[in-house]
Amino acid sequence: MKKIYMDYAATTPVDERVLEAMLPYFSGQFGNPSSIHLYGQEAEAALEDAREIIAQQMGVHSSEIVFTGCGTESDNLALRGVALARKSKTRADRILISPVEHHAVSHTAEQLADHFGFRLEYLKVDSYGIVDPDDLRRKIDRDVAIVSVIYGNNEIGSINPVEELGQICRANEIPFHTDAVQAAAHLSMKGLGNWCDLASFGAHKFYGPKGVGALFIRKGTSILPIQTGGGQEFGLRAGTQNVPYIVGMAKAFELAQMELQNMQPFLMQLRDKIIVSVQEFIKGAYLTGHPVDRLSNHASFVFEGVDGNQLLIHLDAAGFACSSGSACKTGDPKPSHVLLAMGISSQLALGSLRVTVGKYTTPDEVENFVNSLPVVIQNFRKLNEGIGKR
């Protein structure tokens, strides 16, 4: 049976052009960028080219890009690095985040609160999981160490008004971080330095390799390294850089940003076909996240009388690879903190499904999916009714 991949928010396959760009740096040009000799110089040149490519796409200076091991690490460095630096410098001890952050941000903020004396506060979100800028205006003050709000939500696809939120922070001279891990494949990152101080990226969400990420850190931002050792990455992230993966990330980022204009309408058409069909043909199905302000590839739902994880197993058996919430959640029977924060009941939140398409998805695959899903759900509900009657 042919498997159909509809989980591009979990990860994406590496683009052929990206793989090709990476290959020379595994063997022929394998040098350590910190070495003085020619091998080192070649590796360093590749590293700095990659930094320049990414910076150019963002319209920022290359010295504002720090390479990390993944999106999670970028989030950790941003939150912990800035919070600790600001606390030791200014005594600012409040952290403001949204309640719909990825765990890479929320668990880091919780640890800072539980073990490092910070006060963690949550910004209000509406029923689409979008942060209310007025709530930030009310809560922001000099004692805030950092504000962090997710750009494009991994579970529900909603896009936050990050530019407005960032401007509020800038007017108050408070660092603003955004987790752009999902957004980078779908929105232009040009000019992000005009409104944010830190932004996190992970290559495997935009057809680059897994295990490499980047953090934009605006010049002048107070930040401490969270991984200490050698002086790599401007002293902010010790450890020999993963040159082939960084080269791959830069190529993938450049391609994603350059191909955005063509890709967006293609993905939106596929996404909207899924959204419209599910709402039309499946009873007790509700779209989660914003109907318009959402990532171009992202459709997410909750279904009455359905267990999301069981549904994934049934869909897998029918040939479709989807997700319930974020990939890290699979197998976790607790309702998603994101859906609960939006006011969805625990019962309904347990019936969530995320369907994310990508550049290799075909209209036929989507057609096949929207025809199959109602049948899978109907069979699933019947089976459960049967079990309930026993």
Ligand SMILES: Cc1ncc(COP(=O)(O)O)c(C=O)c1O
């Ligand atoms: C919004 C968001 N932030 C952070 C991460 C973590 O990124 P990585 O898998 O590169 O550690 C993910 C991955 O799912 C994500 O979707």
